[in-house]
Amino acid sequence: MLKVWDLHKKLYDVRWNGEEEENKTIEQLENEFVSLAATEGVALETINEMLxxxxxxxxxxxxxxxxxxxxxxxxxxxxxxxxxxxxKKVSITLPEDIWSKIKSDIKDKDLKSMSAYFRELT
Known part of the structure; x- marks a missing residue:
């Protein structure tokens, strides 16, 4: 069963990393996997689950x-x-003049975001 798991792992890497195995297509590797699993006595249900x-x-x-x-x-x-x-999502109600001051402070301090502004306050 270890050989089956090793080949299964190689197939997974081929599918998700594009790692090639001896210039074989994924279909060829899948056929090789099915053949090996059947030879090792793995049930067809298990082979399909692994695929x-x-x-x-x-x-x-x-x-x-x-x-x-x-x-x-x-x-x-x-x-x-x-x-x-x-x-944490927060909604703050402030007068327009305070929002203008906050926006001005953010620009003056060359901060990237409102979060950066609030981190700067601590």
Whole structure:
């Protein structure tokens, strides 16, 4: 079964990373996978389920079977820009002259956003 899982992992990487395996098309690799799985005695239902798992996108990491979580394509932890904090949607009612002053302060301080302005206040 380890050979089947290894080939399944390669197929996943081919689908999501475009990694090529010995100049074979994905269809050829899928046929090779089905043949190997059948030779290893894997049930047809399981083979079909595993072929379906190839379409689970890497960002749905939690739904991947354990052996695919270790593929090159699976989502890596701590990818992307780190969070600056907690997002809270707020609506503030202020007189127009105060909003004008805030907009002027943002421009004068060369701040990029309203969030940057509020971070500057602390």
């Amino acid at each position: 379906g798992q190839l379409y689970i996108p890497p960002y749905r990491y939690d739904t991947l079977p354990e052996h695919l979580k270790h593929s090159n394509s699976a989502k890596k932890e701590n990818v992307g820009r780190p969070s600056m904090g907690v997002t």
